Amino acid sequence: MTAGERVAIVGAGVAGLTTAVVLAEAGVSVHVVAEQVPGVTSLAAGAMWGPYLVEPKDKVDQWGQRSLEVFRELTADPATGVRLTSGIEASRTAEAPPDWATALPGFRACELAELPTGFASGYRFTVPLIDMPVYLGYLLRRLDAARGTIERRRLGSLADAGPASVIVNCAGLGAQGLVPDSGLRPIRGQHVVVTNPGLTEFFSEDTGLSPDLLCFYPHGDSVVLGGTAIDGEGDLTANDKVAANILARCAEVEPRLVDARVLEHRIGARPTRSAVRVEAECREDATVVVHNYGHGGAGVTLSWGCAEEAANLVAAANR
Numbered sequence: 001m002t003a004g005e006r007v008a009i010v011g012a013g014v015a016g017l018t019t020a021v022v023l024a025e026a027g028v029s030v031h032v033v034a035e036q037v038p039g040v041t042s043l044a045a046g047a048m049w050g051p052y053l054v055e056p057k058d059k060v061d062q063w064g065q066r067s068l069e070v071f072r073e074l075t076a077d078p079a080t081g082v083r084l085t086s087g088i089e090a091s092r093t094a095e096a097p098p099d100w101a102t103a104l105p106g107f108r109a110c111e112l113a114e115l116p117t118g119f120a121s122g123y124r125f126t127v128p129l130i131d132m133p134v135y136l137g138y139l140l141r142r143l144d145a146a147r148g149t150i151e152r153r154r155l156g157s158l159a160d161a162g163p164a165s166v167i168v169n170c171a172g173l174g175a176q177g178l179v180p181d182s183g184l185r186p187i188r189g190q191h192v193v194v195t196n197p198g199l200t201e202f203f204s205e206d207t208g209l210s211p212d213l214l215c216f217y218p219h220g221d222s223v224v225l226g227g228t229a230i231d232g233e234g235d236l237t238a239n240d241k242v243a244a245n246i247l248a249r250c251a252e253v254e255p256r257l258v259d260a261r262v263l264e265h266r267i268g269a270r271p272t273r274s275a276v277r278v279e280a281e282c283r284e285d286a287t288v289v290v291h292n293y294g295h296g297g298a299g300v301t302l303s304w305g306c307a308e309e310a311a312n313l314v315a316a317a318n319r
């Protein structure tokens with residue numbers, strides 16, 4: 001790739017901004033086009049590193065491990081919003097730990113006495129927690145420093161993002177219409193952000209495929225409480241009843257949350273498909289589109305691994 005060739009990136013969520021940063025810092029001329037800057041789904045994430053509602057496992061492991069390395073490095077700078085945080089994932093039944101957790105620092109099985117009432121098994125580990133509004137702001141600054149440009153615009157087609165030698169599709173759920181991809185579907189998630197009554201550790205219940213989740217992630221002065229996973233729903237309006245249930249579930253596990261003041265509701269639709277799509281496609285008009293979308297409930301977790309693979313595909317297309 002020569003520095004003069006422009007690459008257009010559609011989308012300014014975590015997928016688009018990370019891909020843009022990787023390319024721009026490699027000397028590529030990058031122009032991001034997106035309706036939302038940053039993407040609202042990415043803003044809504046909790047966010048904890050860890051795979052959830054995403055396939056295929058072998059690639060997810062590989063992309064996730066690479067991203068974990070980068071997030072660990074980013075914890076050195078508080079301005080990134082990434083912090084290594086210790087906490088517990090627990091279940092109301094006796095469950096084996098997920099394999100992605102066992103290799104994390106500080107991993108150990110919990111004593112029953114450490115678990116909230118009603119829980120039968122649990123594991124403690126230390127993992128990156130990512131404060132998404134802060135982190136996406138950091139990515140935007142890093143892109144700007146690498147001379148990447150951003151344009152706020154809704155596109156009717158991927159080709160409208162040009163002129164460019166390659167178009168990178170990081171449109172998240174927008175890829176449904178832009179590709180088009182009928183295999184992509186929303187899984188709605190709602191979070192409630194409250195004042196932090198003094199929590200320093202995360203908690204997450206292993207709820208399997210239940211639509212009702214229970215998790216809380218402290219980010220300094222605030223805590224993100226979750227959540228939901230409603231398959232097929234993409235409505236982004238805050239639902240007061242859902243929010244009240246989230247607060248009640250979290251307060252039952254952590255009574256200090258009972259009096260926490262609600263600051264904000266964050267709602268997003270996880271862009272989900274049978275497998276994350278990171279691949280190059282040569283279109284009928286000879287345009288090369290590199291796809292990087294469909295990250296389900298793990299777009300933050302996979303962001304650096306997927307971005308680097310997408311950047312390699314861009315480089316190969318321009319050779």
Ligand SMILES: Cc1cc2nc3c(=O)[nH]c(=O)nc-3n(C[C@H](O)[C@H](O)[C@H](O)COP(=O)(O)OP(=O)(O)OC[C@H]3O[C@@H](n4cnc5c(N)ncnc54)[C@H](O)[C@@H]3O)c2cc1C
Nearest residue numbers: 011012013015035036039042048155172174189268299301
């Ligand atoms: C409640 C919730 C909790 C989550 N928690 C976690 C977590 O803890 N860890 C984790 O790893 N992941 C988590 N996720 C998943 C993660 O948020 C997503 O996988 C990720 O944000 C997807 O990023 P994206 O950049 O592909 O999409 P988005 O953030 O949706 O960005 C898409 C971009 O494309 C643009 N776009 C789309 N269509 C068009 C168009 N036609 N024209 C112009 N621009 C367009 C949008 O404007 C936007 O800028 C969570 C998600 C939710 C909803």
